[in-house]
Amino acid sequence: MRFNIKSLNYSTILTICLIVLLTILGELSDSFKTLLTSVTGHHWVTKSVLSLIFFVVIYFLISKTVKDWADSNHLIIDAIVVTLLGGAIIFGFYAWHFMH
Incomplete structure (x- = not known):
């Protein structure tokens, strides 16, 4: 089976965006984090399965x-940039969350 590299890149980029979104939503909403936890027992495991x-x-x-x-x-460069941006967004969110 030959993988479609462009589709893998697009999927990677979109999945990173999903992970960033799920992470921030989980921290902002206790009910959302509880929902994630109820599915597999831990919110990170549920995020991993969903991803x-x-x-x-x-x-x-x-x-x-x-x-x-x-x-x-x-697209590979785009995936790297989105990964770095996603990490920066999560880091920035946690830094902001810690300060408030």
């Missing part, structure tokens, strides 16, 4: 429409 499912579903949906023959080097 994995999301990644696979998005990959297969995107791979049906996006062809892999175009240059995907810029």
